[in-house]
Amino acid sequence: MKYKDEFRNKHEIRKYVDRIGEKAADRSISLMEVCGTHTMAISHYGIRNMMPEYLRLISGPGCPVCVTPNSYIDHAIALAKLDDVIITTFGDMMRVPGSTSSLEHVRSNGADIKIVYSAMNAVEIAEANPLKTVVFLGVGFETTAPTIAASIKVADECKIKNYYVLSAHKVMPPAMESLVLNKKIGIDGFICPGHVSTVIGSLPYSFLAEKYNKACVISGFEPVDICASILMLVEQVTDGNPRIEIQYKRAVKPEGNPAALKMMYDVFEPCDSEWRGIGLIKESGLKIKNEYKGFDAYDAIEVETEPLKELNGCICGDVLQGLKFPYECGLFKTVCTPENPVGACMVSSEGTCAAYYRYENNWT
């Protein structure tokens, strides 16, 4: 098995870890990952505790489910309660708490909610149920958005008129800028997201190095990838030479995936978007263009949502920005568990709190 031998090789990793150790800077260095798969891999392989003391690995808003705000969940729940509406969604969304309920809860009370593995499944459901209104919950970053765009185009071409998307898609670079601008976090560099970068390439991150002097390395997901990327980042920081490097060369090209980008921007256009815990970030979301307005659930289906209520005591917002670790939350592991999640970061399999709960909490 090539990747197991090459990318999980203990001796190879030891070499990187030793070199990171030798770089021992005279100050602490904080590196943030902004992809849920990186968050999970770092926790799963125990990479955090292999690192020297000067290095702080913090988790950012890398999980699309986690950054989806209450208002969106409330909207989806309100739609689910309408007659003749079928909600289609990725599984992770089911248990995300809204203001007072969750999709799982309304489903158990009779709402028609189906878990799908791709937006195309949702289009098929719409085609098979012409008398129903089928809404797909479009949640995800640049990795997911092109596939949802494709589903809208297919529905358009096949004249499927009962398919709608409730878009909460987000794009990563503006969120990274907002994190950099928050001086309390103090980020020196980013482990840039591997999946997102396969689509957008490396160019959209260049402002982070040029304007803000932040180190950036686009990393793969195997332990050797991550340790190699951390070394590259530490070198950029200690050499005072921040730039965008691609470690994940086997999947990411500087120009990204032009076909996917075209698909995405054929259907979507940038809009301001709210991130859970962080607030409104300019141009950080994707909304459906006028040309495809007929597929926009926000526009096409009128619904009244319940009054917005934020959760008491949950610090998901601080966790999502790397300001606090999950175990600093009073609810963590006591009130908030994967079976009974209070905040979104515990719900998603790639959420920071879920990663800490499963792999990292207080075993020392």
Added chain:
Amino acid sequence: MASLDYIRLDHGSGGKLSYRLIKDLFLPHFANEPLKKLDDSAVLSLSHKKVAFTTDSYVVDPLFFPGGDIGKLAVCGTVNDIAMSGAVPVYISAGFIIEEGFPIYELERIIISMEKSAAEAVVDIVTGDTKVVPKGKADKLFINTAGIGIILDNVDISSANAQIGDTVILSGYIGDHGIAVMSKREGLSYKTEIVSDVAPLHAIIEGLMQSGIEIHSLRDPTRGGLASSLNEIAAKSNVGIMIEEEKIPVRKEVTSVCDLLGFDPLYVANEGKFIAVLPACHAPEALEIIKTHEYGKNAEIIGEVTEEHKKKVILNTEIGGKRIIDMLTGEQLPRIC
């Protein structure tokens, strides 16, 4: 079963068809004296004072999967639960809940499979029951088995008995069963077929006990996988357990499928594996004995029981890191990014 090739509601009526089903299908395959009497209870004599008694229900979907079927699973699962108490399995019961319309040739295949597994495990199926529910009220076939085993003198095996300094042995590759069943259900196919490990483990356990190996805890890591079983031992025995990831046998195919679908082999179900916790001084001999058996030939010493990290299981990861392994929580949801 001349003229009838599928299960009708009548087969569960307690009347003529029920009788024929029992006489023509069950009895020929499960022949033994207590069952043949067809009384309301099987009357058994047991020579030992201490017995182990267990029950389990089987609802696997699909009923047939690479390496086994629901019948083999129903016999081996109960045999293994008995063996994990340090008991020698002797008798089991079998209750069938069958959906109307279920093909009798499939039922027969399952019964033959149970017959073979029972013969291998040297147990008699001494009592049983058949119920038929209307179409749509159950998914094809569910089986419940219960079993009795006799506990030899001076045997005291429990999840609560692990001692600090003990060695942890795992009897072979993990994750095969869960991945084999899931792949079959979802219609996933790979270059190499992944086959369930379902097998009776009583002979290995008997072998260990007959050699005078002292065993403190035994578990078969079924649902919840290796991670959950180790956690149960750590919690009940109030000890820590430290495991070496690189010692845990996982087939490359299983690792690949797990990577692809976002599962962790540590949490995937097994049906033919056990964990033994025993004094370190007995470990080399125990490992040797386990390895002489077909179902234990890939056994490994995977870790030890520690004083620190009480009630927790710590994994030294294959790359040299450390992490906690917790009980399985929630279901494994599909990834979205």
